[in-house]
Amino acid sequence: xxxxxxxxxxxxxxxxxxxxxxxxxxxxxxxxxxxxxxxxxxxxxxxxxxxxxxxxxxxxxxxxxxxxxxxxxxxxxxxxxxxxxxxxxxxxxxxxxxxxxxxxxxxxxxxxxxxxxxxxxxxxxxxxxx
Numbered sequence: 053x054x055x056x057x058x059x060x061x062x063x064x065x066x067x068x069x070x071x072x073x074x075x076x077x078x079x080x081x082x083x084x085x086x087x088x089x090x091x092x093x094x095x096x097x098x099x100x101x102x103x104x105x106x107x108x109x110x111x112x113x114x115x116x117x118x119x120x121x122x123x124x125x126x127x128x129x130x131x132x133x134x135x136x137x138x139x140x141x142x143x144x145x146x147x148x149x150x151x152x153x154x155x156x157x158x159x160x161x162x163x164x165x166x167x168x169x170x171x172x173x174x175x176x177x178x179x180x181x182x
Contacts, residue, residue, distance in 0.1 A: 054078065055089055059099065059113055064129045066108040104129070104157060117154070123162035130162070 058073050059065055065073075071086055090111060093099040102110045104122060110129070121130040140151050 055086070055093065056098070056113065059111055063131070064102055064110040064112050066110050068108070070111070102129070103155070119156040119158060121162075122157055122159050123165055124159050125161055125165040125168070128162050128164075 054074060054077065055070070058070055062069070062073075067083075067086065067090070071081070071083055074081055074086065090099065094101060094111075097114055099111050100114045102112055102120070104110070104120070107127060112131075115131070116133055117136070118131045118133045119136075121132055122128070136154065136156065140154065143149060144151055
């Protein structure tokens with residue numbers, strides 16, 4: 053339960069940060085134990101592993117389908133729910149393809165970094181779509 057509480061508190065968290073946070077309350081926790089629990093929670097569909105270019109793998113609690121807004125300066129990840137059904141249907145029909153899994157991320161500058169005159173985009177590698 054403590055694992056889920058920490059992930060919920062952070063939204064998206066990598067294993068190292070999660071381990072450090074949990075060790076404050078459970079100093080005898082072993083990294084292997086944490087990995088086993090993360091794998092089990094992922095297999096049961098409770099957690100999702102988030103893979104993003106230029107960042108460590110992170111975990112989030114599984115929720116409704118959403119996209120990620122990723123700040124190229126500070127690395128903040130925000131979840132935004134948007135309907136991609138029409139896009140997926142069109143891709144499947146036009147390409148005779150069955151999409152089983154989707155992961156969509158948009159990169160830019162978060163509101164706080166936009167206000168920072170020293171903020172420069174492109175800290176996280178991103179290939180433009182168009």
